[in-house]
Amino acid sequence: MEVIDFLDNRILEAIRPYQLEALDNINRYLDSDSNKQALIKMPMGTGKTVIISIASAFFPHINNCLVVTSSSAVKEQLLYDIKMGVWENLCVPFCPIKPVVELLPSDADVINSNQYPTIYVCTVQALLRIKQDDYSNYTLLKDKVDLVMFDEGHKEPAQQWQATIRELEAKVVLFSATPVRNDLNKFSIDNQFVYTYSYIDAVNQGYVNDVNFSIIDTSTISNTQRIGEFVSYINNALDSYVNQFDCERDEVKVIIRCNTDEEIKLLVNELNNRGLHAKGVHENFGTANEQLLQNVPSDIRSDGTVCWVHQYKLVEGIDNYKFYILGIYQALPDPRSFVQQVGRVIRKKT
Template identity: 25%
Template sequence: MKKELYKIISPKLRKCQNQSIESIFEYLDNPTEGKSCLTSLPTGGGKTGVIASVCLLSDKQKILVLSHRSPVRDQLIKELGGDFFKKILNDELNFDYLPSYKLDSEWKNEGIYVSTFQKLGTLDPETLNNLIESIDLLFIDEGHAEPAKEWSKIARSFTCPKVIITATPYRNDLFQFNINTDYGFIYTFKEALEDEILSPPVFENISKEKLIKKIKQLLNEQPNTKCIIKCNTGNDVEEYRQMMSEHFKTAAFHDRYNGQDKIPDTSNKVPKSLSKSDYQVIIHQKKLDEGVDIPQAKILVLTYPVSSGRELVQTIGRVVRLFNRCTSYVLDMSNESNQKVWGNYREFDRYLSNISNWKKFLKSLNTA
């Protein structure tokens, strides 16, 4: 670790980020071939800052960061390339950031390469093998996605140190990454609430008939906030868009909106400046679950039972970030199904908050 540089950025980081960084470097200083380091931070806990800091502070020349979706990849390229440090340091200090690149067909320069598993899957065996031999450090930013078996196989083929960062440490596929049980760090949702860096969501069951009135009430009570509505299908997105646009400044995002139908405030791509927009209600199907930060979003509407616990945790993570001391609300139309799944997550999260339980959990990932 570049200790003098760490002294500069460390005071600007959260305690959990510093603990994560120190744990990762403990792993890097004690390499075990073929084994990975597991770091767990809840959505909104600052995992991008951890990745950026480790990349900057390490002596690794070529670092690869893998994500599962292109919007996350594009956001990571910006943040890891300097945007994160510009935000936390307010340009007070000037030092060289590591350059970050979108992984294409070459990786000759030193720096951070960011890609998706899908991209690696398109490389021919010779090119992929060359990449594997060139990379000094691999980050796998799992988010909440369930990787395909071939993706996990690719990740395991890297012989360099590997750091797995996840918001959902109960994933079954963690076995596939051969976790080093001697090193690792977890920062739970419970701890994030105690440290007041995240806001606990307030669940309320609601019917479609009462939804507009409730959203109006909450937006009035908490000015300058936004509401996100998560839908199950494209038809649902359009139905809620028509319903909400009569009462709120509304945007809708889905692949069905290709611009040809000329429906205002719709798109198949989420704009990067969405947090700065004047939209009050934002409707989508799996377009805002990850890779998009909208601090003003303090209301989440779940219009259906979300089948994946990982997806639900990531989705609720959109509204638990702090903003003007506002309360986070989840308006649930699933007849308490989503609330029960969230409750299961919180129960396991509280279990992992005990250090002895966390160590037991790490040992349970020992493939031997």
Template identity: 25%
Template sequence: MVDGAGDHGADLIAVRNREQWVFQCKWSSRGSIDRAGVDDLERARTRYGADRAVIVTNTGLNRNAELRRSALESIGLKIDVWDGPMLNAIGENMPSRIPRAFGLRGYQIEAADKIMSDLADKNRALLILATGLGKTVVGGEVIRRFVQENPGSRVLVAAHMKDLVEQLERALWRHLDKSVPTHLLTGDYKPTGEEGVVVGTVESVLAFVRGGWRPDLVMIDETHHVGENGRFAELLDICEDAAQFGVTATPWRGDKFDITSRFGSATFKMSIAEGMAEGHLSAVDYRLFVDNLDWEVVRSASEYGYSLKELNRALFLPQRDEVIVDRFQEAWRETRDPRAILFCQTIEHAERMAKTLAGADQAWRGAAFLHSGMNRQQRQVLLNGFRLGRVPVITCVDVFNEGVDVPDVNLIGFLRVTHSRRIFVQQLGRGLRLSPGKASLRVLDFVTDIRRVAAALDLKRNLERLSEDELEVLRLPHPASRVEFDDATAGTLLDHWIKDAASLETAADEVRLQFPEAGGVD
């Protein structure tokens, strides 16, 4: 939705089957739409490079508008009109359920079965699925079954972010009968009724339930945002009589609050490594670059017992942007139909890297930055261009962490320090979704935090453990995943060096470490 100042004549833009659509919506109580509506849409088609252009109206076009539309069509610029009678016919002829273009995978059915069982037995359930494994699909299936088994019931879906809430409501449409209404509840939208499914931000939902509305089922998306206190905790307390379940890909919190105290032990879970081994996530070729390590620090780490913050400051030398660009260029040329995201240190760094990339290679001339300093309209337009392949590379800081679906991404670069295990997994997950023609995800990690090494090594060990398992975990035709260091000798040493630091991946900055002796450094 791009309506507003600077919309260039469009109200909606969309991507379908690799085509850009642009819509101009005209509601009128005083007659037909005039030529200005057609001109607005043609201006929007040019601005957004649209393949399809549609005027949507409850009435129709007047004579001047039809003449203008015919003139444009005569030179190959077709504009479709969805008028009142057509919209009414579409609504009446629409099947009660959206025909499914996909079937639930076996583990998704199993997860939904177990959640329904836990809700029936304990009124609580928790789903932990790695990014890309379809936690929203499972959540939608649970809601579908609950509504089917309890006609007339009220369902609440709450999340922390408005963009995510709008995405969740759309995702539910493919699960629900069209007779089940869905309502958005945010600062911009209010429900038109109290029945069906309400999908809202936690702040708006809290005000709604304080006013007396009560759901029969509550789903909390991105459940790791639930703390011991706060808005989510208050919401769940007020709705304590309702069945409640949470879904998340990253159950860890910085304050160490255990979300299982709210929802019970995980009803069903599948990790990144398990998803890769089963062929449900893209294989990953993960390369850590450690040529910026100060090996003198490795020699002295055991002796001095650095804190994590001190160790990172001393251990990692500054990595020059030019070196990163050279490494990225090598990977780009080795990747089929590359589509890349680079996670940068700051907004300024993201803007600088996008400009550097655009001038470094003809293939990157459309490189762009995406960050929280841009308005929502700008972000949506850029994401559509990225999905269409018109923007080959996006540099960003953290706007891709949650709620953005970009399955075509097959190249990721980490150019920043990430102290949070949760953020690391979320960002890695942006490229793990399967997509037609996508062979694997290539990851370039210009590591600047020892915790990142620990996280990557943990992923490597899990993948190796699963591949050696006697269970038939590689039954699908799927390339093997691998996690490697650019310097194999350094990788072996680091693997030995942090082997006994079991909690290193989630340790806080002030934790003081005693590593094993780093023999063989000389």
């Protein structure tokens, strides 16, 4: 049975052609006897969550589905999107009839209490905790789940995470904009069920933003002037963007990447002194300062902050179409991280 045979026509009319192709790839994989994993490779901002939501909610051969990610912030986004966000964006007048349930180690009994088809959403860390501390519920989940979908699936080969996912013995679909790791040989991908939609195609078809790079000449800037000059450049870039695209300033947000928590503090202070509402995110920060956070807030989509300054916390897993400008104060450690970081600013408003 093909995807077009069982999806509502209103969904089929609302999704993009490549999303239908990806759904067809998953459908063929589920109908196969493959004991390996499927892989969906799509750039940031092209609607992986749409595919996850439709497959988990409306594929007739899936009763219970587990959606996994490595980030708490992304987990919160997935919960909202699968319940409501995707369907509102697609302008279809319905949501999944399956309950969408957050799976937590502290409330793993929800696995036993749900006796009807369910979409479970959790971090892979939470799933690992359940396996280690509450194996009976992990075993029950194993008996229930027909399909696991792993957002940011390039992280799946991490040893403990790999075992936790694969021991569920369910079909697994990995989603990633960055599927390459040094331990690529640890993936268990069935090459028959790999779907790729390229960044170039997405740009050419108008689904994501193209990227323009501008390099700051620092040869004449002293170390004491670097922070101030960089903030001036960010401020000018904001003004230029607003003028070029005739938008309101609060519609444009900025990500700034630093190397240390001290650099983050200095930049956040300077940005706020210039009237650019800024917050920094780093694991070394405490809870006393509202402008310096330990973790990315779950409400980052609605937060009015203009400039978000970080070291690694905003490299991947954050989707907000208002991020249009990326400032790299200090270089990222490797090309993969650089590509992931640039990916934060290519999303278009749907």
